[in-house]
Amino acid sequence: MxxxxxxxxxxxxxxxxxxxxxxxxxxxxxxxxxxxxxxxxxxxxxxxxxxxxxxxxxxxxxxxxxxxxxxxxxxxxxxxxxxxxxxxxxxxxxxxxxxxxxxxxxxxxxxxxxxxxxxxxxxxxEEPKNKTFVLDEKKKEITKNGKYIKLTAAEFEVLSLLIKREGFVISREDIFENSDILNQDYESSGSLAVIINRIRHKIEDDSKETQYLHTIRGMGYKFIQ
CATH class of the missing domain: 3.40.50.2300 (Response regulator)
Known part of the structure; x- marks a missing residue:
């Protein structure tokens, strides 16, 4: 939308x-x-x-x-x-x-x-400058320091939205609203949280010490690089 x-x-x-x-x-x-x-x-x-x-x-x-x-x-x-x-x-x-x-x-x-x-x-x-993560929407690829990150379709959709809105808090509702894959079944089952955790394991240097993908309690998620 x-x-x-x-x-x-x-x-x-x-x-x-x-x-x-x-x-x-x-x-x-x-x-x-x-x-x-x-x-x-x-x-x-x-x-x-x-x-x-x-x-x-x-x-x-x-x-x-x-x-x-x-x-x-x-x-x-x-x-x-x-x-x-x-x-x-x-x-x-x-x-x-x-x-x-x-x-x-x-x-x-x-x-x-x-x-x-x-x-x-x-x-x-525009060529992104000094960015750790680069989104290529045409190729449906996201790289970290030039290295391809292997993502499922749902993981790519969520992470690409977070990258495009870098620095802003994205609510769960915004993620579902802008998703072609996720639906209410994901929300009710808590699968969005599972997807977020899988993304963290793939992009964070230490998944226990969040550097890029942050949970903002009661509001949603924020991506910072």
């Missing part, structure tokens, strides 16, 4: 867009207050941001600047401002697209997927 943070003080518009995008497997969390949104970005993982420019307490261009400075995440500006200067400024700051209001929600959905396709492809092309 694609997860999006929307920063929009027009709650009626936000509700319409949230409901429309949901049918395309796009989950939108709207923040009316920009400061609340910036705080949420520090603890939650989102794939893209939809940002209005006219916001309470903080101008949207300043929000855009703050996001670009601290986060590597694509931004679509959604604004009723017609001034070309705002559009040019936002794009120069690092916004990926500018969609003037009013617009058809279908256009927003297409732009979201187009930008994410380009963004994810660009990231996949």
């Amino acid at each position: 694609i997860k999006i943070a929307m920063i929009e003080d027009d709650l009626e518009l936000a509700s319409v867009l949230c409901q429309y995008l949901k049918q395309f497997n796009i989950e939108v969390t709207n923040y009316e207050e920009p400061y609340l949104a910036l705080s949420a970005l520090k603890v939650n993982k989102y794939d893209l941001i939809i940002l209005d420019l006219t916001l309470p307490g903080m101008d949207g261009l300043d929000v855009c600047k703050a996001i670009v400075k601290d986060f590597d995440i694509p931004i679509i500006i959604s604004s009723a401002r017609s001034d070309i200067t705002d559009k040019v400024t936002a794009l120069k700051m690092g916004a990926d697209d500018y969609l003037p209001k009013p617009y058809d929600p279908r256009e927003l959905e297409v732009r979201i997927k187009t930008i994410l396709r380009r963004f994810n492809h660009s990231n996949a092309q």
Whole structure:
């Protein structure tokens, strides 16, 4: 599922867009207050941001600047401002697209997927630097210090998700939601914990001294390298 943070003080518009995008497997969390949104970005993982420019307490261009400075995440500006200067400024700051209001929600959905396709492809092309673990999604391989790690399909799916969201806490629910293999049977039987333990034995230098794959009690798992 694609997860999006929307920063929009027009709650009626936000509700319409949230409901429309949901049918395309796009989950939108709207923040009316920009400061609340910036705080949420520090603890939650989102794939893209939809940002209005006219916001309470903080101008949207300043929000855009703050996001670009601290986060590597694509931004679509959604604004009723017609001034070309705002559009040019936002794009120069690092916004990926500018969609003037009013617009058809279908256009927003297409732009979201187009930008994410380009963004994810660009990231996949970048050579990871000084990384112990490297994920190659095309080959379905994960290496540690250049050496191939032999994993089952379920182990690969879980570890690849953790690597892609490195540094963030991933809940059990997130793992199941983003899995094509795991299902509720795994959850009820405790097999996810078994898979995590098997992964630890394969990636940790000492499975009793966790260095990379950490359990965050009551929250989920976090991968750090």
